[in-house]
Amino acid sequence: MVNSGSIYVDNNGTTEMRCEVINAIQDSLIKDWGNPSSQNNPAQLAKQSINLSRKQISHLLNCNVEEVLFTSGGTESNNMVLHTIIAKRYCNPEVVISSIEHDSISLYARHLADQGMIRLTEVPVNGSGCLMVENFVAACTPNTKLVSVMLANNETGVLFDVSCISQAVKNAFPEILVHTDAAQAIGKIPVDVESLGVDYLTVVGHKFYGPRVGALYHRAGAPLLPLFYGGGQEHSLRPGTQNTPMIAGLGAAADIASRNLYSESCLMQQCRDHLETRLRETFGDKVVINCAQSPRLPNTSNFALLLPNCRSGDYLIKEIIFT
Numbered sequence: 001m002v003n004s005g006s007i008y009v010d011n012n013g014t015t016e017m018r019c020e021v022i023n024a025i026q027d028s029l030i031k032d033w034g035n036p037s038s039q040n041n042p043a044q045l046a047k048q049s050i051n052l053s054r055k056q057i058s059h060l061l062n063c064n065v066e067e068v069l070f071t072s073g074g075t076e077s078n079n080m081v082l083h084t085i086i087a088k089r090y091c092n093p094e095v096v097i098s099s100i101e102h103d104s105i106s107l108y109a110r111h112l113a114d115q116g117m118i119r120l121t122e123v124p125v126n127g128s129g130c131l132m133v134e135n136f137v138a139a140c141t142p143n144t145k146l147v148s149v150m151l152a153n154n155e156t157g158v159l160f161d162v163s164c165i166s167q168a169v170k171n172a173f174p175e176i177l178v179h180t181d182a183a184q185a186i187g188k189i190p191v192d193v194e195s196l197g198v199d200y201l202t203v204v205g206h207k208f209y210g211p212r213v214g215a216l217y218h219r220a221g222a223p224l225l226p227l228f229y230g231g232g233q234e235h236s237l238r239p240g241t242q243n244t245p246m247i248a249g250l251g252a253a254a255d256i257a258s259r260n261l262y263s264e265s266c267l268m269q270q271c272r273d274h275l276e277t278r279l280r281e282t283f284g285d286k287v288v289i290n291c292a293q294s295p296r297l298p299n300t301s302n303f304a305l306l307l308p309n310c311r312s313g314d315y316l317i318k319e320i321i322f323t
Contacts, residue, residue: 011207012154012184012300017249018209024252025211028245036242037233046244053251057203060254061217062192069216069224069234070247074183074204075104077216078148080227080238081179081200082108085146086117087225093145094119096169098131098160102181105148119143129158129291137168144169146177151185151196156291157300159189166197177222183207187257188265188297193217200224203254205246210253213246269298276301283307 008016017025032049034042050070058065071077082105085093097109099122106122113120121139125131136147147169152159166178179200182191187208193201201217218224230239279287283305290302 012157014206014212015209017206017211018253018256020256021210021249021252025245025249028248032244032248036244037231046242049244049248049251050242053247053254056251056255056258057215060186060191060258061201061203062194063217064220066235067193067217067220069218069238070242070250071214071216071238073206073212073214074102074181074202076227077202077204077214078102078104078179078181079108080216080224081146081148081202082112083227084223084225085177086112088145088223090143090145092119092143093117094121094141094143095146095148096121096123096136096139096144097148098122098150099124100153101148101150102154102183105150105181109148123149125158128294129153129156130294131160131165133161133164133168136165137172140169140173140176142173144173144176146179148179148181150181150183151191152182152189152297152300154184154300156294156302157296158291159185159295159297162196162198170197184297184300187253187261188268188299190261193219203250205250205253208253208257211246211249213243213250215250265298272299272301276303279303 028049032046034040034046036043036046036050054065054068057068071080085095095109095118097105109118109120112118123131123135123139131149140147147165149160149162149165151162162180169176169178177199178197180196180198181202183202183204184207185191186203199219199222203215203217205214206212224237226237226239228239233239233242276289279289286306288304288306290304
């Protein structure tokens with residue numbers, strides 16, 4: 001995105017909503033004003049909009065519509081998975097996560113560990129920013145109830161082999177539940193819950209040109225308990241009147257991501273590779289592209305400039321953007 005002479009390069013932080021998504025939200029604000037839990041005609045329109053969005057997200061993830069739960073965003077989705085482990089009142093439950101999870105996983109898990117409610121193990125990445133499957137298996141015990149590992153890292157762009165991690169830990173301990181935070185991956189690489197073999201997957205709309213709401217995939221039969229109580233919305237798992245317009249926007253973003261994934265992923269990678277080529281041409285051995293040999297998101301580059309008194313932004317503007 002280019003605006004007022006600036007170039008926005010923080011799409012892993014948040015993305016600008018697409019025009020089609022904005023239109024879907026605006027249309028829903030006008031026509032879907034009814035309470036989807038009611039039985040009147042306006043309510044049925046709102047319910048139809050929510051059902052369509054659920055179908056669009058299920059198509060994106062390759063899951064059943066009943067397995068999609070709408071939430072306020074990634075933090076709630078991630079917290080809900082961890083909360084389930086506590087609410088199930090397992091005896092001495094253990095949780096294994098990577099050491100670079102989003103704060104909504106790591107901080108909550110550490111809090112629960114500090115309270116003596118779980119035993120927590122954090123698996124570190126190696127020098128290439130990768131997670132080793134065997135380290136996750138080694139960290140698991142018969143008391144391990146949950147393994148949570150993000151699908152892609154927001155800073156390095158490194159992709160983690162969640163499919164192999166899930167298969168390996170479930171082969172060793174079949175009762176272990178596996179969660180992945182796919183916030184950074186959706187809309188950039190294929191995300192298929194069947195291929196990943198996970199029980200839970202977090203969806204964050206504003207990471208793929210949608211609104212700031214989210215969803216949680218939960219495999220049929222996997223335990224899931226609500227964070228709070230109220231009405232019967234979302235199968236009583238996420239009570240509260242649904243935010244229909246934002247859900248409509250999330251569905252529209254998911255639909256676009258499904259249709260345009262290949263072409264946009266290729267374009268992202270071309271832009272990333274061009275940037276890294278120009279960095280090397282401009283700075284030579286004074287630039288280090290971190291994790292360049294690891295599997296990465298097509299849109300993410302992490303680099304260091306080895307220059308004295310370096311302010312990277314100034315160098316990039318002078319040497320890269322305008323040459």
